[in-house]
Amino acid sequence: MSDFEIGLYSFPLLLVLIFLRMPIGLAMFAVGFLGLDMVTGGMLVALSKLKSETYSTFSSYSLSIVPMFLLMGHFATLGGMSQALFKAAESFLGHRKGGVAMAAIGACAGFGAICGSSLATAATMSQVALPELRRYGYSGGFATATLAAGGTLGILIPPSVILVIYAILTEQNIAKLFMAAFVPGILAALGYILTISIYVRLHPESAGTRPPMPLAERFRALIDVWPVMLVFLAVVGGIYLGFFTPTEGAAVGAFGTGLIAWVNGGLRGKAWAQSFYATAKSTAMIFFIVLGAGFYNGFLAQTRVPQELSEWVVHQGFGAWTVLIIILVLYLVMGCIMDSLSMILLTVPIFFPIISVLDFGLTPEELAIWFGIIILIVVEVGLITPPVGMNLFVINSMDRETPISQTYSAVMYFVASDIVRVALLVIFPGITLFMLRIFH
Secondary structure (H helix, E strand, O other), rough: OOOHHHHHHHHHHHHHHHHHOOHHHHHHHHHHHHHHHHHOOHHHHHHHHHHHHHHHHHOHHHHHHHHHHHHHHHHHOOHHHHHHHHHHHHHHEEEOOOOHHHHHHHHHHHHOOOOOOOOHHHHHHHHHHHHHHOOOOOOOHHHHHHHHHHHHHHHHHOOOOOHHHHHHHHHHOOOHHHHHHHHHHEEEEEEHHHHHHHHHHHHHHHHHOOOOOHHHHHHHHHHHHHHHHHHHHHHHHHHOOOOOHHHHHHHHHHHHHHHHHOOOOOOOHHHHHHHHHHHHHHHHHHHHHHHHHHHHHHHHHHHHHHHHHHHHHHHOOHHHHHHHHHHHHHHHOOOOOHHHHHHHHHHHHHHHHHHHHOOOOOOOHHHHHHHHHHHHHHHHHHHOOOOOOHHHHHOOOOOOOOOOOHHHHHHHHHHHHHHHHHHHHOOHHHHHHHHHHHHO
């Protein structure tokens, strides 16, 4: 059996291990380690890589941004920022038909700007918004579907942990990827709000109404979100203005949210230790997946699978757009069974070399950034796609009274919105690259 064949057969083996519920990081590590042993003819190379890959992964300065953004999200939750965002959005939108659901989407977008995690955004905002949605007569399926969809905004609107990982894998500028994600992120939030507006007109019994708040209370609620705006402007503005690097910006954001949480009384007692423990636990999980992916991708490089597949695609004469659509469909399917981080780490080293040799009328940097934003959106669609979307299970675990079948039914409207948005971004790359071309 040739090295190339070993590399090809390793992928279905990896999927089998994942289906057997082996942790994804461990599955990639095991297949990569054994694969290196097979293609190099001895255990020495694999053991040598175990030493070098472990050190290079865990000592990477670029990856230090991950725990900082995770800690920033924990501090933001303890600081009451999620409640403030929802109350502000609800004060302006809550009296409209479907307005409380729209407010939840707006709050998810705002919280995503200081969190960077889809699951964390979904879990946090559900605790804040779900009681209000039920209080004003929103049906269980519609409420849970709205929060599951809103949670996906956490990873698209900068800062985003997944974008950081993609930037490292493809050697792109993190700040430019963050900038390119802004317009698609805003489109996502607006698309979800439009979806809610359509849904409540088709199903008027699914949403109640609430009385409008006095103007004074609206402005008071708006003033309460100034800490969120301050942190966001300090982090993102500081990065784009060149005051500090993305890693330094993440540290500034963590310090700022921690200070606000302490002032608001959210970091008293054991809360400090619990925040650092939760951050360490999440960071360890992410880093182990990165380590496993490093081993597996190193094994694939030895077998030349990415290079051979790139050459095969070119020689087949497939059109660039055809190849892109096939890749996006594969991401959409895989997103239903894998988390976004694992999928990015597993597939980008294979698909990115293929995309890089195709002509889309973009510069190499623009192509890499555009492709990264598109696949980020597509893998996030998988988080809310039945039957195994992870966000759906997170939200439904917090609302046991709602059958998950009702959530499945309502969430398909949001999935349709995502597919339309992906189509727009694919057909018009300038939408994604708009901010990048203006400021660079």
